[in-house]
Amino acid sequence: MTAARESPTGRRATPDEVVGAPAVRRSGPVLLSEVAAHAGVSLATASRVLSGSRSVGEPHRGRVLAAAQELRYTPNAQAQAVARGASNVVGLIIHDVLDPYFSSIAGGVMRQVEERELVVFLASTHSDVDRELEFVQTMRSHRVRALIICGSRTTDRAHNERLAHELEGYAAAGGQAAVISQDRLGTHAVVPQNRTGARALARELCRLGHRRFAVLAGPRGLLTSRDRLTGFREGLVAEGVDVADLQVLHGEFTREGGESLAARLIAQGPLPTCVFAVNDVMALGALAGFRAAGVRVPDDVSLAGFDDIAPLRDVVPSLTSVHLPLEEMGARAAQLALDTEPQTTSQAVKVHAEVVLRDSTRRLA
Amino acid sequence: MTAARESPTGRRATPDEVVGAPAVRRSGPVLLSEVAAHAGVSLATASRVLSGSRSVGEPHRGRVLAAAQELRYTPNAQAQAVARGASNVVGLIIHDVLDPYFSSIAGGVMRQVEERELVVFLASTHSDVDRELEFVQTMRSHRVRALIICGSRTTDRAHNERLAHELEGYAAAGGQAAVISQDRLGTHAVVPQNRTGARALARELCRLGHRRFAVLAGPRGLLTSRDRLTGFREGLVAEGVDVADLQVLHGEFTREGGESLAARLIAQGPLPTCVFAVNDVMALGALAGFRAAGVRVPDDVSLAGFDDIAPLRDVVPSLTSVHLPLEEMGARAAQLALDTEPQTTSQAVKVHAEVVLRDSTRRLA
DNA sequence: CCGCGATGGGAAAGGGCTTGCCGACGCGTC
DNA sequence: GACGCGTCGGCAAGCCCTTTCCCATCGCGG
Secondary structure (H helix, E strand, O other), rough: OOOOOOOOOOOOOHHHHHHHHOOOHHHOOOOOHHHHHHHHOOOOHHHHHOOOOOOOHHHHHHHHHHHHHHOOOOOOHHHHHHHHHOOOOOEEEEOOOOOOOHHHHHHHHHEEEEEHOOOOOOOOOOOOHHHHHHHHHHHHHOOEEEEEEOOOOOOHHHHHHHHHHHHHHHHHHHOOOEEEOOOOOOEEEEEEEEEHHHHHHHHHHHOOOOOEEEEEOOOOOOOHHHHHHHHHHHHHOOOOOOOOOOOOEOOOHHHHHHHHHHHHHHHHHOOOEEEEOOOHHHHHHHHHHHHHOOHHHHHOOOOOOOOOOOOHEEOOOOEEEEEHHHHHHHHHHHHHHHHHOOOOOEEEEOOOOOOEOOOOOOOOO | OOOOOOOOOOOOHHHHHHHHOOOOOOOOOOOHHHHHHHOOOOOOHHOOOOOOOOOOOOOOOOOOOOHHHHHOOOOOOOHHHHHHHHOOOOEEEEEEOOOHHHHHHHHHHHHHHOOOOOEEEEEOOOHHHHHHHHHHHHHHHHHOEEEEEEOOOOOOHHHHHHHHHHHHHHOOOOOOOEEOOOOOOOEEEEOOOHHHHHHHHHHHHHHHHOOOEEEEEOOOOOHHHHHHHHHHHHHHHHHOOOOOEEEEEEEEEOHHHHHHHHHHHHHHOOOEEEEEOOHHHHHHHHHHHHHOOOOOOOOOOEEEEEEHHHHHHHHHHHHHHHOOOHHHHHHHHHHHHHHHHOOOOOOOEEEEEEOOOOOOOOOOO
């Protein structure tokens, strides 16, 4: 912005000038041209030495390297990207770094990115679909070589279309994208088996003897929540549970959401024997809510979540959940976006979800 | 990298060629020049309309916008950065996204960054000091306008000097840096009162009647660990506790580290009445370690941590800790780096650390 | 001694964008 | 009607690199 290049004076310094004002360092980054001048070679040669794009004879080679070192030259990655027509940046769009679900996924992505010596642009949407769209634009404008979105997954058709449209634009411009947990967007996709996982969970819970359930669901518009709810319902039906009186409470997909839903559930009257929170963050909130109200888990009510996020390890009682290999999902998405040839037909990787019974769900007598 | 522009044939297409192959859309991003051509104005005008750098008369203005929309033009941010001589990217270097301490800080940074409509480059060092150095280089080469490091804080003099040197180079090139939890690096700094906090914690624990302590410390080379240990010791001395037989175990600054240290502590013989883990992640590990060994907290041993990370909220027993406003620290660092004029003398912000007594530390009879 | 291919250096043409400058134009004023 | 002024287009010169040519040089066999 306030670039204020103060170069007007800046012609080539004659030897005398060098003697005259030795310490007057131009501020701002050192340029390749300065390195070249310092080494007494042409710009082209300096470039070739430093980027290793072609062999350069020893005398010159050494001098360029020395000059670069002495001047503390750092190539301008932006200019390089422009000149080469390709960047080494990967875009990552998630909801929130603070949410363990997303940070685990981000961790997986980062690992892959680091292995390839790339760099990641991180953007967090805070669940705002418009920001999501906006960020796709931003990423595109930064010409990221790959884009990974772990996003909204809303049922909002209009939004999904716009997103698909954006992504198509991104792809048309030569980028590779992978979306986590949502397919049919015309990109690579890594999708957890939400429905199957929830179905399996329902089955296990029924096998523990539970018949009366409540579900703490996310916002109605979220596909993830809907899929898990649907799967759970199917599972119950398969086990012969009457789903008619299944209590389903909708709230935010956050800890606070879970907490207040638990409170609402308690207020509504007799508790079911088992509560399924469609994700672990909500389950943790619910756990806190129950505890605050003096409702004991699992004695008074059983509680299960979904995702098997890391902090679950330290909770008491340990939470029953449906395990998702979050880091792997991130890593896989990164691989899809980074290792696939552009123009390949997009792949969809299904991720297995596995029920893990722990102490928060008890067997009924 | 494999840029492979398919231009060898690529001289300028003659009008005839255009007629010959009308639908052959060049792949790759749409260029500003194409937009300009489409709108029938000059490149300059198109640029001005789209960047709003100068007012442009209505007939042209409208046509440029229409053309841009129709062609789905996205400006090349890299080229813009080169041309403008300033980028709108902020660099963030942390150890690990998966660690709640760092992700909280990252969250704070992100908030500030988003408010300013900038974008962040995230790099994680996984506690590797060399990678840290490397990343500073990378960030510098990407010409990030601000750099926030939440890093190693090692006692390794050589490394610190190299880091300071790197940062000085970055600053000389016109960048603004802020470092979290380490000062004397010649940059802005946000430093938590580790020592004071630990001292206060020691005092509170003594007031609960504890006299025999153990400290689960991080690697010897980590300043954060050392400061907290020092402060804790000072606090004990101030309370008249004999520090001679204070048990100090060193391990990794991770959950696993805490877990195995707890095991070691148990194996070593009679437990002290209270254990201080120098950070919460270790404390959580220790809690798990104790639990696994059948040692009850706080009945058999009291346990305290430091940082007050988010997952602590859901742990049972709730953990006594020293609260640090992590998000704010990140936000503050971002502000320092973003809102300060370059060349200003660097500021150091001290962050208050406050003891929060919870259920994991009990009062001795 | 000459021609040959291989090698390495440099000038210059990009890459996609911004912006300083100039000139054209329309308007109001005296 | 001439002049000044403000507005707005466009040319072209940047920004900092990479890479394509092309030419000079060199070693070498014929």
